[in-house]
Amino acid sequence: MTSLKMPQVFSMATTIANRLKLVLNSLISPNQSAFLPGRLISDNIIIAQEVAHSIKLKSRGKSGWMAVKLDMAKAFDRVEWPFIVAILRKFQFPHRFIHLIFACISTAKFQFNLNGKVVGNVIPSRGIRQGDPLSPYLFLLCAEGFSSLLHQQERNNAIVGFKVARRAPAISHLLFADDSFLFCQASISSCNTIKEVLQSNKALKGQAHDQTHAILDLAHSYLAEFQHSQSAPVPISRTRDILVSRSPPASGLLKLNVDATISKNIEKVGFGGIIRNSDGLVVAALAQPYIGGGAVATLEAKSLLSMLRWCIDEHFLVQEVETDCKAITDALTNNKEDVSVFGDLICQIKEALSLIPNA
Numbered sequence: 001m002t003s004l005k006m007p008q009v010f011s012m013a014t015t016i017a018n019r020l021k022l023v024l025n026s027l028i029s030p031n032q033s034a035f036l037p038g039r040l041i042s043d044n045i046i047i048a049q050e051v052a053h054s055i056k057l058k059s060r061g062k063s064g065w066m067a068v069k070l071d072m073a074k075a076f077d078r079v080e081w082p083f084i085v086a087i088l089r090k091f092q093f094p095h096r097f098i099h100l101i102f103a104c105i106s107t108a109k110f111q112f113n114l115n116g117k118v119v120g121n122v123i124p125s126r127g128i129r130q131g132d133p134l135s136p137y138l139f140l141l142c143a144e145g146f147s148s149l150l151h152q153q154e155r156n157n158a159i160v161g162f163k164v165a166r167r168a169p170a171i172s173h174l175l176f177a178d179d180s181f182l183f184c185q186a187s188i189s190s191c192n193t194i195k196e197v198l199q200s201n202k203a204l205k206g207q208a209h210d211q212t213h214a215i216l217d218l219a220h221s222y223l224a225e226f227q228h229s230q231s232a233p234v235p236i237s238r239t240r241d242i243l244v245s246r247s248p249p250a251s252g253l254l255k256l257n258v259d260a261t262i263s264k265n266i267e268k269v270g271f272g273g274i275i276r277n278s279d280g281l282v283v284a285a286l287a288q289p290y291i292g293g294g295a296v297a298t299l300e301a302k303s304l305l306s307m308l309r310w311c312i313d314e315h316f317l318v319q320e321v322e323t324d325c326k327a328i329t330d331a332l333t334n335n336k337e338d339v340s341v342f343g344d345l346i347c348q349i350k351e352a353l354s355l356i357p358n359a
Helices: 011-020 041-057 081-090 095-106 135-155 188-200 207-231 296-314 326-333 341-354
Strands: 002-005 065-071 110-114 117-122 173-176 179-185 255-262 269-276 282-290 320-323
Touching: 011 095, 041 065, 041 173, 041 179, 065 188, 081 095, 081 135, 135 173, 135 179, 135 188, 179 188, 255 296, 269 296, 282 296, 296 320, 296 326, 296 341, 326 341
Parallel strands: 255 320
Antiparallel strands: 002 110, 065 179, 110 117, 173 179, 255 269, 269 282
């Protein structure tokens, strides 16, 4: 049985931590919510849920949006001591105060209890100790360097934060200690900017390499889907996947017919929906343009989702829904997990259908 013998935390670290936390609220940006007096981590959780929900419901606009979750593995163990000193100097802490903090984190030694004998003498060269009252506050200062880099890119318009409303503030990132959410436009340039920020963040050695691969995979996936949608041939008059008669519904029922009109080269797209009663008379109709491209099945799915939300908002008691896209009908009856954009739209369509009684 091997155990690690940790040195006791001296009262000096506690005293420094009590002094440090008095000024952290004025140094740490509002994007960070962990370990700070007067801030609750649940606040950022609620904001993250609202932003993610708004992104999921956003079906209009020329550009798409994405949310990226980053998790720092072994965050405390990988903090570089020179970076801690540099960030403390950047915040203009007194030289004596910085020297005391560096003494607290650099004088620790580790020994191992092996079969009842204390052996070894390991002197660490980086990292901050778990359980040390000073460690959470030092980590927040290091994470503030990452937040400052993102704010700088946002000021340079390299990253555009997401707004849940027209007059709401733009939110580009939220921090939860060693976890973070990034919100920006779904584009190759945004992915490259995030990659550059991760590579220039020197607080954690080894993190940038792992996270950069994830961002590059995301960028390549987005680029591949975009190129596929642009190169896919779309005839002006295409044969319907399912031949439908647009027949009226049964007596006393309302029926929604949905279709998407797509021009050549997908330069113009329009969504349309018609609600008919059992006599075949048009009860309501809606037509709306859509700015953006994509695969035909994806655009058909967006059209269906948009019309279903229209019925829900206007409280139309629709009992039948009809579309001419076979890919949608097959996906609705298939429970296979699909992580593509089309698969996410199908999940949203299922949720919308569950909100329409008897549909």
